[in-house]
Amino acid sequence: MRHFLTLLDITPDEARHILKRAAKMKRQLKEGKACRPLEGKTLAMIFDKASTRTRVSFEVGMYQLGGHALFLHSGTTQLGRGEPIEDSARVLSGMVDGVIIRTFAHDNVQRFAEYASVPVINALTDTTHPCQILTDVFTYEEQRGSIEGKTVAWVGDGNNMAHSWINGAVTFGYRLRIACPEGYCPDSRMMAAARALGADITLTHDPLAAVADADLVTTDVWASMGQETEQAEREIAFTGFRVDARVMSYAKPDALFMHCLPAHRGEEVSADVIDGAQSVVWTEAENRLHAQKGLLEFLMA
Numbered sequence: 329m330r331h332f333l334t335l336l337d338i339t340p341d342e343a344r345h346i347l348k349r350a351a352k353m354k355r356q357l358k359e360g361k362a363c364r365p366l367e368g369k370t371l372a373m374i375f376d377k378a379s380t381r382t383r384v385s386f387e388v389g390m391y392q393l394g395g396h397a398l399f400l401h402s403g404t405t406q407l408g409r410g411e412p413i414e415d416s417a418r419v420l421s422g423m424v425d426g427v428i429i430r431t432f433a434h435d436n437v438q439r440f441a442e443y444a445s446v447p448v449i450n451a452l453t454d455t456t457h458p459c460q461i462l463t464d465v466f467t468y469e470e471q472r473g474s475i476e477g478k479t480v481a482w483v484g485d486g487n488n489m490a491h492s493w494i495n496g497a498v499t500f501g502y503r504l505r506i507a508c509p510e511g512y513c514p515d516s517r518m519m520a521a522a523r524a525l526g527a528d529i530t531l532t533h534d535p536l537a538a539v540a541d542a543d544l545v546t547t548d549v550w551a552s553m554g555q556e557t558e559q560a561e562r563e564i565a566f567t568g569f570r571v572d573a574r575v576m577s578y579a580k581p582d583a584l585f586m587h588c589l590p591a592h593r594g595e596e597v598s599a600d601v602i603d604g605a606q607s608v609v610w611t612e613a614e615n616r617l618h619a620q621k622g623l624l625e626f627l628m629a
């Protein structure tokens with residue numbers, strides 16, 4: 329029994345296996361062929377935060393895999409009224425075959441996983457968003473081939489997405505260049521841990537330096553869920569960190585642009601970039617379904 333709380337919970341070989349299966353299942357789906365390895369299995373989906381892509385992709389993914397998904401908004405469960413995470417983990421483990429959790433503190437998913445006897449998947453915490461990086465690597469490789477040795481530029485907040493790109497540099501072997509304003513850098517311990525595992529990661533405060541010759545440019549909102557009250561001060565702090573056509577012009581001519589979405593046009597990304605020819609954000613969003621089906625099969629079949 330395995331959990332997927334960060335990318336470091338699976339080996340590079342396992343990640344490769346998941347993406348290979350995801351590609352095969354995507355092809356089969358487009359050809360109208362059924363693939364139902366999770367027949368009779370149920371996934372509980374606990375959400376403490378809003379979601380469009382994650383909720384829909386896991387729910388549709390379970391259906392296509394032959395199983396069933398159960399949406400549990402914390403506000404309408406006893407968890408939301410203070411029933412301990414440890415108790416909820418043991419109760420749900422008796423009835424379902426897997427659990428995904430989107431919550432605030434990363435410690436919540438760790439505690440849930442510790443007491444669960446079924447696989448637990450991190451569907452985003454304040455600290456990481458590993459399912460998205462699995463998808464983003466899948467999407468890059470679909471378009472451009474292996475990401476190993478390629479340069480990924482992260483421009484913006486040192487947030488949950490940035491942290492998962494850091495872990496992904498260990499798993500997938502890309503070079504990661506991060507540009508963040510001072511005071512908004514990723515967790516230095518996570519960077520140090522990834523470097524100790526061989527990841528090539530550099531941190532700068534200059535977006536153009538990070539993007540120079542990059543194969544993939546990516547960003548995310550300046551204020552994540554739970555940081556809404558910081559929006560105004562963050563807009564000031566992130567001045568100069570918008571990914572616009574000038575920033576993209578420093579990357580390789582065939583560089584791709586990605587954003588996990590939802591995006592704020594005119595803030596972290598200009599409309600001409602996100603809606604432009606280098607952007608693959610719609611394929612990236614669709615691929616949440618395919619990449620996570622690979623993950624669900626790996627953990628639950």
Ligand code: CP
Pocket residue numbers: 378379380381382383452460588589590
């Ligand atoms: N990218 C992502 O996780 O989107 P949702 O918040 O809509 O799930």
Ligand code: NVA
Pocket residue numbers: 452487488489548549551552553588589590
């Ligand atoms: N960093 C964003 C990602 C949303 C998918 C957030 O946590 O709100």
